[in-house]
Amino acid sequence: xxxxxxxxxxxxxxxxxxxxxxxxxxxxxxxxxxxxxxxxxxxxxxxxxxxxxxxxxxxxxxxxxxxxxxxxxxxxxxxxxxxxxxxxxxxxxxxxxxxxxxxxxxxxxxxxxxxxxxxxxxxxxxxxxxxxxxxxxxxxxxxxxxxxxxxxxxxxxxxxxxxxxxxxxxxxxxxxxxxxxxxxxxxxxxxxxxxxxxxxxxxxxxxxxxxxxxxxxxxxxxxxxxxxxxxxxxxxxxxxxxxxxxxxxxxxxxxxxxxxxxxxxxxxxxxxxxxxxxxxxxxxxxxxxxxxxxxxxxxxxxxxx
Numbered sequence: 001x002x003x004x005x006x007x008x009x010x011x012x013x014x015x016x017x018x019x020x021x022x023x024x025x026x027x028x029x030x031x032x033x034x035x036x037x038x039x040x041x042x043x044x045x046x047x048x049x050x051x052x053x054x055x056x057x058x059x060x061x062x063x064x065x066x067x068x069x070x071x072x073x074x075x076x077x078x079x080x081x082x083x084x085x086x087x088x089x090x091x092x093x094x095x096x097x098x099x100x101x102x103x104x105x106x107x108x109x110x111x112x113x114x115x116x117x118x119x120x121x122x123x124x125x126x127x128x129x130x131x132x133x134x135x136x137x138x139x140x141x142x143x144x145x146x147x148x149x150x151x152x153x154x155x156x157x158x159x160x161x162x163x164x165x166x167x168x169x170x171x172x173x174x175x176x177x178x179x180x181x182x183x184x185x186x187x188x189x190x191x192x193x194x195x196x197x198x199x200x201x202x203x204x205x206x207x208x209x210x211x212x213x214x215x216x217x218x219x220x221x222x223x224x225x226x227x228x229x230x231x232x233x234x235x236x237x238x239x240x241x242x243x244x245x246x247x248x249x250x251x252x253x254x255x256x257x258x259x260x261x262x263x264x265x266x267x268x269x270x271x272x273x274x275x276x277x278x279x280x281x282x283x284x285x286x287x288x289x290x291x292x293x294x295x296x297x298x299x300x301x302x303x304x305x
Contacts, residue, residue: 004076006040007069009033010048010058012109014066018055024105024251040065077116093122094286097133097145100231102274105255106168107146110293121286129230130208131156137277138162143287144278146294151271153211161282164275167294170250172212172270175260177242183261191265195220198244203230212270216247236260 012022013033023033041048048062058066094114098107103125111123128136133145138159147164149156150172158164174194176183182193199221204213209230217223224244227234232252239246240258249272253262276294278287 002040002043002065002069002072004073006036006043007065008073009036010040010062010066011069011073013037013049013056014058014062016055017057019049019051020254021055024254026109074116077113091120092284092286093124094284094290095124095126095142096290097126097128097136097142097147097277099128099130099133099146099148101249101252101255102146102148103127105251106274110290114290114293118286118289129206134158134162134164134277137279140279143284144276144291146274147277148208148272148274150208150212151273152215152269153208156207158277161280162277163280164277165291165295166273166275168274170272170274171264171268172247172272173250173253174245174263174265175236175239175248175253175256176245176263177240178259178261180242180245180261182245183263185263188264188266188268191216191219191267191270194245197221198224200224200235200238200244200246201226202232202235202246202248203228206230212247215270221245 009022009026009028012026013019016022019033019037020030022028023030026033028036037049044061044065046061047059048065049056050059096107096111107125111125114121115123124142126136126142128142128145128147130147130149133142133147136142137145138161146167174182174189182189182197194216199216201213201216201223202209204210204223204226205228225238227238232248235246235248236252236256237258238244240256240260247265247270250262253260276291278291283291
């Protein structure tokens with residue numbers, strides 16, 4: 001019998017056209033997703049994917065199985081919906097907070113699965129730049145929120161009655177314009193090699209980034225441009241134009257619409273953890289259901305880091 005998780009991985013690659021993009025959508029690392037697809041190919045006894053320089057495409061066998069997989073996954077969603085109706089999850093409102101990266105790249109497929117299973121629940125999505133989502137949950141403005149925390153950083157205590165569940169841990173990576181010297185080489189680049197390099201500094205006064213910015217300053221990276229907005233779209237655009245280098249989450253680098261070169265850093269101590277924040281035992285049935293979907297979708301990736 002085929003594993004539904006692996007079938008979902010195949011469908012995600014078919015829709016995204018790339019293992020990297022599919023992995024980001026599902027909350028896997030690309031190597032972890034490749035392992036799942038390899039297991040599915042062994043189960044199927046046939047090659048399902050052809051990898052090429054721009055991504056991946058399905059073979060004839062892959063297309064056949066993906067078509068069947070969509071029907072199976074839809075049936076499973078329908079079953080969850082019918083069971084939820086029996087449990088009384090058939091109305092009300094679910095208020096969700098998110099930050100930009102998660103709202104664009106991670107949340108939509110999970111909300112889509114929730115909506116298919118529970119179409120009678122009204123969804124309200126509000127954007128909060130971390131740590132604003134934590135405060136919104138504590139104040140009862142939203143039922144749960146996606147937030148993030150960076151390393152290195154000073155730990156910030158959670159408000160009373162608020163709980164957090166890590167979903168995904170990703171490294172921070174160096175991005176440069178295509179063809180720059182720092183992008184050469186396949187090994188990790190010592191962070192000390194950033195000394196004297198022009199840095200696009202990402203909101204150095206923003207609480208989640210303070211520790212990272214301080215560590216980069218200690219390594220000798222020189223701020224060339226300071227972006228007061230914590231959003232990464234402008235940072236990536238400036239780096240792509242050759243104005244400086246930057247250190248950003250791996251997902252941001254992978255999803256950038258502008259061309260970039262990416263390199264991992266040593267030591268691998270720069271990270272971002274994406275978590276879901278909720279109000280503990282006061283969560284509604286709808287919030288608990290969405291939290292379970294988030295954990296099943298992204299929790300596996302945290303375990304593979």
